[in-house]
Amino acid sequence: MSEKKEAVVKKAAKTVKVPQISHRKIRIAALLAVMGPGIIAGLSDDDPAGITTYSQLGAKYGYRLLWVLVLSTFALILFQDLGSRIGVVTRQGLIGLVRQKYGARSGVFSASSLILANIGTMTAEFAGIAAAGQLFGMSKFISVPIAGMLVTFLVLRGSFGRVEKVFFLLSAVFLSYVLAGFLAHPDWGKAFHGMVVPTMPFTKDAVFMATATLGTTLAPWGLAFIQSYAVDKRLTRDDLKLLRVDVWTGSLLTGIIGFFVIVTCAATLNREGVFNITDASQAAIALKPLAGTLAKDLFAVGLVGAALLAASILPLSTAYSVSDLTGRPAALDDGYAEAPLFYGTFAAITVISAILVLLPGAPLITILLWTQVLNAILLLPLLFYMFGIARDRRLMGEYRAGKRMQSIYVLIIALITICIGCMVWFTFH
Amino acid sequence: MKTPAVPAINTVAKRIVGRRDSVLARKNIRESLVSVAGLIGRPVRDNDGRDLGKLVDVVVRHGEETYPAVSGLIVKVGARKSFIDGARISKLTKDEIRLASTKIDLKEYKRRPGESLLDADVIDHQIVDVNGLRVVRSADLYLAPLDKEIRLVGVDVSFVSFLRRVFPGTLRRRPTPDRVVDWATVASLTDSGGQVRTAGPRSALAQLRPADLADLIEDLVGREQGALIEMLDPNLAADVLEEMEDDDLQGLLRGLPAERSAELLALMEPDESAEVLRDLNDEHRESILDAMAPEAAKTLRLLVTFDEALAGGVMTTHTVICRENDTVAHALSLLVKHRERDISDGVVVVDSKGKLLDHIQMIELVSAKPAAALSDLIGPPFPTAVHIDTPLDEVIEEFSNNRGSSIIVIDSANKPVGRIMADDLVDALVARTERRGFAQGSGALT
Numbered sequence: 035m036s037e038k039k040e041a042v043v044k045k046a047a048k049t050v051k052v053p054q055i056s057h058r059k060i061r062i063a064a065l066l067a068v069m070g071p072g073i074i075a076g077l078s079d080d081d082p083a084g085i086t087t088y089s090q091l092g093a094k095y096g097y098r099l100l101w102v103l104v105l106s107t108f109a110l111i112l113f114q115d116l117g118s119r120i121g122v123v124t125r126q127g128l129i130g131l132v133r134q135k136y137g138a139r140s141g142v143f144s145a146s147s148l149i150l151a152n153i154g155t156m157t158a159e160f161a162g163i164a165a166a167g168q169l170f171g172m173s174k175f176i177s178v179p180i181a182g183m184l185v186t187f188l189v190l191r192g193s194f195g196r197v198e199k200v201f202f203l204l205s206a207v208f209l210s211y212v213l214a215g216f217l218a219h220p221d222w223g224k225a226f227h228g229m230v231v232p233t234m235p236f237t238k239d240a241v242f243m244a245t246a247t248l249g250t251t252l253a254p255w256g257l258a259f260i261q262s263y264a265v266d267k268r269l270t271r272d273d274l275k276l277l278r279v280d281v282w283t284g285s286l287l288t289g290i291i292g293f294f295v296i297v298t299c300a301a302t303l304n305r306e307g308v309f310n311i312t313d314a315s316q317a318a319i320a321l322k323p324l325a326g327t328l329a330k331d332l333f334a335v336g337l338v339g340a341a342l343l344a345a346s347i348l349p350l351s352t353a354y355s356v357s358d359l360t361g362r363p364a365a366l367d368d369g370y371a372e373a374p375l376f377y378g379t380f381a382a383i384t385v386i387s388a389i390l391v392l393l394p395g396a397p398l399i400t401i402l403l404w405t406q407v408l409n410a411i412l413l414l415p416l417l418f419y420m421f422g423i424a425r426d427r428r429l430m431g432e433y434r435a436g437k438r439m440q441s442i443y444v445l446i447i448a449l450i451t452i453c454i455g456c457m458v459w460f461t462f463h
Numbered sequence: 464m465k466t467p468a469v470p471a472i473n474t475v476a477k478r479i480v481g482r483r484d485s486v487l488a489r490k491n492i493r494e495s496l497v498s499v500a501g502l503i504g505r506p507v508r509d510n511d512g513r514d515l516g517k518l519v520d521v522v523v524r525h526g527e528e529t530y531p532a533v534s535g536l537i538v539k540v541g542a543r544k545s546f547i548d549g550a551r552i553s554k555l556t557k558d559e560i561r562l563a564s565t566k567i568d569l570k571e572y573k574r575r576p577g578e579s580l581l582d583a584d585v586i587d588h589q590i591v592d593v594n595g596l597r598v599v600r601s602a603d604l605y606l607a608p609l610d611k612e613i614r615l616v617g618v619d620v621s622f623v624s625f626l627r628r629v630f631p632g633t634l635r636r637r638p639t640p641d642r643v644v645d646w647a648t649v650a651s652l653t654d655s656g657g658q659v660r661t662a663g664p665r666s667a668l669a670q671l672r673p674a675d676l677a678d679l680i681e682d683l684v685g686r687e688q689g690a691l692i693e694m695l696d697p698n699l700a701a702d703v704l705e706e707m708e709d710d711d712l713q714g715l716l717r718g719l720p721a722e723r724s725a726e727l728l729a730l731m732e733p734d735e736s737a738e739v740l741r742d743l744n745d746e747h748r749e750s751i752l753d754a755m756a757p758e759a760a761k762t763l764r765l766l767v768t769f770d771e772a773l774a775g776g777v778m779t780t781h782t783v784i785c786r787e788n789d790t791v792a793h794a795l796s797l798l799v800k801h802r803e804r805d806i807s808d809g810v811v812v813v814d815s816k817g818k819l820l821d822h823i824q825m826i827e828l829v830s831a832k833p834a835a836a837l838s839d840l841i842g843p844p845f846p847t848a849v850h851i852d853t854p855l856d857e858v859i860e861e862f863s864n865n866r867g868s869s870i871i872v873i874d875s876a877n878k879p880v881g882r883i884m885a886d887d888l889v890d891a892l893v894a895r896t897e898r899r900g901f902a903q904g905s906g907a908l909t
Contacts, residue, residue, distance in 0.1 A: 125714075133600070134587045138500070138628040141587070270714040272744065360622050361589070361600025 069280045070198050070267060071118050074347065075260035076110065076284030077205045080291045081344030082162025082314055082337055083155065083402070084250040085211075088292045089317035091243050092299030094309050095235075097221070097228030100296060102244045104229050106251035107289030109446045113420065115281045116435070116443070117257050120423055121264035122274055123433045127358035128261045132419050135426065144419070145359040147412045149383075152255050152352045154405025156387035159348065161398060162341040164391055165315035169334045175392060182388045185346045190377060201346065207339025208291045210332040214321070215294030217329040220301035225293075238460040245457045246406060248450060251288065254412045255351045257420065262354035271433075298329070349383040410454050417447050487617055487645050492607045496617065496643065497557050499581050499604040500628050507538045507560045510553065516540035518560060521581040521606070522549075522572070523615050529647045530614040533606065536560065537572050537580070546572035555606065555613055557637075581615070590649045591679055591691065592620065598682040603628065605643055617643035673699065677706035680715065689718045692727075701730035704739075712739055717747065725754035728763070734779040734887055737766035741776075774858050775851040777891045778872045778881035783810045785837055787820055792833035798825070811871060811879045812837050818877045822846035848873045851880060855891060862888060 080088075091099050117128065124131060129148070133141030160178050167177030188200055234240060260281075269277055303311065303320050311317050318333035356379045390396050421443050424435040435443065487493060499521055506514050516538040524534040533549045547562065554561035579585060581604050590601050602625035605617035627634060671679075676695070680688050680703065692700050692715065704712060704727055716724045716739065728736040728751060740748050740763060748767070752760045762780050769775035783797045794810045809824045821841045831840055847861050848871040862870055862885070872881045 130600070138587065138625060142626065142629045268708075268710050270710055271717055272713065360625075361602075361620070 069276075070201070071121075071260050071263045071269075071277065072114060072281030072284030073205060073287065074198070074201045074284070074343075075114060075117075075256050075263065076281070076288040077208060077291070078259075078344045078347040079110065079251055079253050079256050079288050080208060080295075080340055081155070081159055081250075082165070082341045083158045083406075084292070085162075085295055085314040085337060085340055086312075086317075087243070087246045087250045088295040089299045089303075089311060089314050091247055092296035093303040093311050093317065093320075094243065095240065096300040096304040097224045097297065098233055098235075099240070099244060099247070100225060100228035100293065101230065101232040102247050103251070103289060103292050103296060105449070106248045107285060107292070109248070109450070110252050110288060111282055111285040112442065112446060113252060113257060113417065114260050114285050115278060116420055116424055117261040118264045118269075118277055118281050119274060119433060120420065120430070121261035122269050122271060122277065123431070124423075124429050125265050127265055127354055128258045128416070128420070129355040130358035130361065131423055131429070133359060133361075135423060135429070136419060140415075140419070141359055144412070144416065145355055147408060148254060148258060148355050149352055149379075151405055151408040151412055152348050153383055153386055153390075154401055154408065155253070155255060156345065156348045156383055157390045157398070158402050158405060159341045159345040160387050160391040161402070162314065162337055163345070165313055166318075166334050166337040166341065169315050169318055169330075169337075178388055178391055181342060181345060182384050185342065185349070186381065186384055189346050189350055190380065197346075201343065204339050204343040204346075205287075207336055207343075208287070210336040210339070211291050211294045211298070214329045214332040214336070215298045217326060217332070218298040218301040218321075220297040225297050225300070229293075241453070241456045241460055245410060245453045247292075248453055249406060249410045249413060251292065252413065252450075254409055254416050255348060257416055258355050259347055259351035262351065262358065266354070274433075298333070345384075349380040352383050353377070353379040410457065414447070414451060414454065417443075417450065421447065487643060492609065492616060495607050496605040497555060497607065498637070499606060499615075500586055500602075501557055501637070502555075502560070502606075503582050505557075505559055507536065507547070507562065509562055509564070512561075515562065516545075519544055520583055522546075522578050523581060524578050526577070528614075530609055530616050531646075532612040532614050534578060535572075544572065546570050549613070552613065555608075590618065590620070592644065592649050598679060600625075601649075616646055618646055618649055619643050673702040674706045676703045681708060681711045688715050692719065693723075697726060697730055701727050704728075705731055705735050709739070709742060713742055716743065716751070721750040721754045724751045725760075729755050729759045732779050733759075733762055733766055733781060734777060734881075735890075737763055737769070737776075738771065740767050741771065769851070771891070772855050773851070774849050774853040774855070774872050774883060775880075777855065777858075777887045778851075778883045779887060780881045782871075782879065782882050784879060785810045785812050787812055787814055787836070787838040787841065789837050790833065791828050791831045791835050791837065791840070794823070794837060795828055795833070798828075808868065810837075811882075812841060813879060819848060819871065819873050819879045822871060846871050848879070849883075850875070858883060859888060859892075 088103070091102070120131070121127070126134070129141060129145050132144050160181065163181045164174035164178050167174060189197055234244070264277070298321070299311075299317055303309070303317065308320050311320060314337050315334065318330050318337065321333055322330040353376045357373065357376045360375060390401060391398065421440070423429055424443065425440055427434050503518055503520065505518050507516050507518055508514055518536060519539050520537040521533055522535040522537065523531040525531050533552070535549045536547045536552070537544055538547055551562050551564060552560060553563040574580075586601055586604060588601060589598050592599050599620040601618050601620055602622070603619040604615060605619065606613050607616045608614075609616060627637070676691075676699075680691055692703070695703065704715075707715065719727075728739065731739075740751065743751070752764060755763070766775075766778075766780065769778075771777065781801070783794070783801060785794045785797065798810065809822055809828065811822050812820045814820055823837060823840050827840055847865040847867065849858055849861055851872055851874050853861075858870065862883075869882045869884045871879050872883060874880050
């Protein structure tokens with residue numbers, strides 16, 4: 035029978051025309067399908083804490099320290115790229131891999147510091163929402179609970195695809211910073227100079243600002259998030275090339291947004307002598323007489339979007355990490371009954387942070403300060419773990435980092451170590 | 464922080480412990496359990512109690528036995544790690560290990576096929592809990608003396624036991640037997656060079672439905688996915704592959720050697736294999752097809768070129784085709800010969816030029832005389848046939864109009880080239896619905 039059949043089939047092949055879909059069309063559709071982890075994880079690093087830091091950097095030092103942002107963006111590209119690749123190749127989240135490779139203590143240490151740091155950061159996001167709400171005359175007792183519910187509803191009720199779409203929409207809000215930047219009429223020549231010529235006043239404050247910029251751009255929760263998200267999105271090794279486009283785009287956008295925030299503040303606040311601002315909403319208010327009401331509103335709108343995006347990602351990132359540690363991998367499309375730990379963590383982080391912001395007399399400034407310190411301290415071991423995983427042949431196989439990449443990672447880690455070292459040194463002197 | 468895993472596992476454990484054939488049910492074994500996680504770092508001493516070094520890892524040998532025996536220890540002596548044969552252990556308790564002789568030859572340990580290092584390869588790695596039907600991380604492993612050897616008898620997957628390991632001192636080493644699951648009911652997927660692992664889990668795995676196994680595999684990590692597939696009988700593995708999501712299947716194939724992929728794809732339904740191959744990149748597809756038997760590869764090479772939105776892209780080529788002058792007995796013998804294939808509902812009859820005449824149902828064949836020619840059975844109702852590049856929508860319409868379980872696909876010369884079964888159509892429709900989503904996303908239909 036089969037000989038007969040082969041003959042028949044062969045003849046059929048000649049008569050059948052296979053419709054050709056254009057190559058380009060396939061590529062764009064494929065890219066859109068892979069897009070997400072890089073852009074979302076990257077842009078959520080431009081959260082209110084990040085915008086505040088960038089504003090302070092611009093207000094205090096003008097265009098001078100822009101090179102720190104360039105360097106941070108480079109580090110962000112490298113490690114987000116590494117994180118997403120580890121996720122796709124091993125199909126495990128960062129914390130799970132740390133447990134597997136470095137043992138129970140490292141796993142528990144990383145997870146518990148992440149939880150603490152993430153509660154702190156989430157508190158900062160809610161504080162950002164509260165501050166931005168006040169700019170539009172809304173009490174924080176209204177804006178924070180609404181934001182909390184919005185975020186919870188969005189992430190917990192939607193399917194993976196829908197959640198991702200809303201994330202993308204929120205990301206578009208960041209364009210307002212670009213517009214505000216143009217409205218401020220910055221000195222592009224000076225900005226370019228500041229980007230490529232590194233100068234550094236060796237003062238406690240400048241070192242703190244530089245380290246804070248690095249720490250807010252390359253946040254531990256962002257690293258943990260991109261890896262888990264790539265796993266949850268079920269990306270495969272074939273997607274790696276497109277994923278790299280996504281990660282580079284996302285990280286570059288993160289840097290570009292940061293650039294515009296810095297130059298906006300440099301061109302207005304710094305030039306007019308407004309050097310000290312404590313948060314991003316203050317920067318928005320200070321912008322009004324200098325760059326107009328529109329610039330102030332754009333700044334405030336950007337702040338709300340940034341806070342909402344980061345406030346959606348943070349509890350999600352924490353929930354991924356906790357599920358990962360316990361060895362019960364969870365996904366956005368799992369039901370409540372399937373993944374109570376996942377959803378429980380999500381809810382706990384959101385509720386605790388909202389309470390911290392709303393509680394009268396809660397030491398908010400202290401919490402935010404310690405969160406920054408904790409994030410900086412946590413960043414180093416996480417980068418070391420990622421470096422270790424990247425060179426692990428058994429885990430990464432053919433995707434193991436080569437000698438040249440390894441030395442670049444070492445260089446970046448060394449640089450960050452120096453920054454954090456300087457910060458610690460200045461703290462005690 | 465509390466994990467929901469604990470109560471679930473406890474019930475599994477109790478169920479297992481309650482079973483008569485479980486070694487954990489034996490009191491002496493339950494009382495002599497030694498935690499591997501707690502043992503790491505403990506002193507290794509000679510018979511007189513002198514310290515020789517500290518334990519780094521425990522090596523077990525996987526074979527046909529359900530409970531793998533400890534084949535050796537890796538001990539840190541001074542600055543070096545050396546291997547000590549398991550036969551020289553005289554006493555193993557939760558606090559120390561005693562050796563029968565003092566002599567230690569400082570031999571570097573080299574991984575051998577069929578062996579795994581319990582701390583480096585198994586603890587904190589993913590394992591398959593066959594009873595609970597899920598992938599978990601092992602928190603601890605337990606050794607006990609059994610059949611004159613020290614064997615790996617249990618695994619602990621509870622989060623509480625995991626947290627216990629974070630603490631220093633004796634708390635870390637205390638076994639928690641009520642949470643231990645029998646080693647026979649889990650499948651460890653350690654990298655032991657593609658060797659056959661324990662016999663127990665293999666048979667336990669074979670009891671699972673292909674769809675459940677597919678879910679398990681989708682939860683696993685690359686290398687371990689491959690390991691689980693290697694543990695299965697090829698026919699079962701092929702069924703499992705058919706149940707997997709496209710993206711996951713592609714990922715899995717990328718991790719398997721081309722020969723193994725070729726073997727499994729050849730066992731799958733040709734239309735399903737073709738669908739998978741279509742999504743692979745050219746190089747990978749060719750490497751798999753090259754490793755396949757020429758005939759199977761030829762069919763698949765052709766099927767791959769068909770568009771998924773047309774009849775040719777969803778059809779299966781598993782069809783028994785007979786000439787009109789063949790006998791009923793011949794047709795029946797062909798059906799019997801290919802019985803493992805999903806084609807048992809009848810034969811397609813063609814004329815001397817190979818053109819489609821009729822599809823004859825099994826019941827007609829069975830009720831006819833064996834010596835009768837198939838041409839005698841030809842008559843209405845005639846089967847529905849569609850051309851090979853009929854769009855899927857029209858195929859669906861034809862299907863709903865004629866209400867059969869399959870439809871015949873013909874080429875321009877009116878020759879049958881394959882069939883579309885109802886389930887192929889369901890698969891195609893499901894794939895379409897999924898593709899309509901924005902992201903290729905985490906699969907589940909919402």
